[in-house]
Amino acid sequence: MNEETLKIPQATAKRLPLYYRFIQNLHNAGKQRVSSAELSEAVKVDSATIRRDFSYFGALGKKGYGYNVNYLLSFFRKTLDQDEVTKxxxxxxxxxxxxFLNYNFLKNNNTKIEIAFDIDKNKVGKKIGQVHIYDLSELQSRLIEENISIAILTVPAEVAQSITDSILETSIKGILNFTPARLNVPSSIRVHHIDLAVELQALVYFLKHYPNDTENS
Ligand code: ATP
Known part of the structure; x- marks a missing residue:
């Protein structure tokens, strides 16, 4: 994201891709404007939050008019660097x-899995979709060579930290960690942690204890 957006709260920043996708759909459908109520219904974020989020980036909706779709679209495109593919x-x-290799991320945003690594000799040298699988011994050199900025970790938890340590000195700036391991990294690297088992457990808990609460987190 560019400098203008640095002041946006992180929770707001995380919702931007969600808004962007919906605004793109509206634009493709030829819509000129959208109300916060319509947006709220579509992205399942309450309208007060949407109004607050949008106020951070200077999109001030007008009563009875809503938001200008073209303005929002150009803002999101600029902010999310959609013209540039993130490797x-x-x-x-x-x-x-x-x-993940079979899922086409590019459909919805400009990130692309360029390359994959494993230690299993049966997988190394093969291709899944368009993506080549290389041996882990080539990890650092290939990340640097291809200028890859994000790593998705889908390895067993026990090896997650050592792999992380080994990519600190490469082009990697962010890690999407799908393992249950909590990673230690220097402040120059950002880690987002997605633990599917924990998310499921949390959902089960909420269904049990707050069955009528429709507020989305
Ligand atoms: P999952 O559904 O979590 O992917 P799985 O049962 O298919 O699990 P895991 O044992 O979790 O497999 O391993 C995931 C992948 O990581 C496997 O393809 C395995 O060969 C690979 N792997 C294991 N250790 C390493 C390592 N040190 N570096 C890179 N890849 C590894």
Missing amino acids: VALIGVGNLGTA
């Missing part, structure tokens, strides 16, 4: 990793 590497081509 991603996937490390660990197991069940989860394979599913």
Whole structure:
């Protein structure tokens, strides 16, 4: 994201891709404007939050008019650097990793898995979709050579930290960690942690204890 958006709260920043996707759809459908209520219904974020989020980037909706779709679209495009493809590497081509390689991320945003790594000799040298699988011994050199900025970790938890340590001195700036391991990294690297088991457990808990609460987190 560019400098103008540095002041946007992180929770707001995380919702931007969601807004962007919906605004793109509206634009493609030829719509000129959208109300916060319509947006709220579509992206399942309450309208007060949407109004607050949008006020951070200077989109002030008018009563009875809503927001200008073209303005929003150009803002999101600029802010999310959608003109530039962000290169991603996937490390660990197991069940989860394979599913990601088969999923076309480019459809919805400008990130692309360019390259994959594994230690399994049966997987190394093969291709899934368009993506080549290389041996882990080539990890650092290939990340640097291809200028990859994001790593998706879908390896067993026990090896997550050592793999992380080994990519600190490369082009990697962000890690999407799907393992349950909590990673130690220097402040120059950002880690987002997605633990599917924990998310499921949290959902079960909420269904049980707050069955009528429709507020989305
Ligand atoms: P998952 O569904 O989590 O992908 P899985 O049962 O398919 O699990 P795991 O044992 O979790 O497989 O391993 C995921 C992948 O990571 C496998 O393809 C495995 O060969 C690979 N792997 C294991 N250790 C390493 C490592 N040190 N570096 C890179 N890849 C590894």
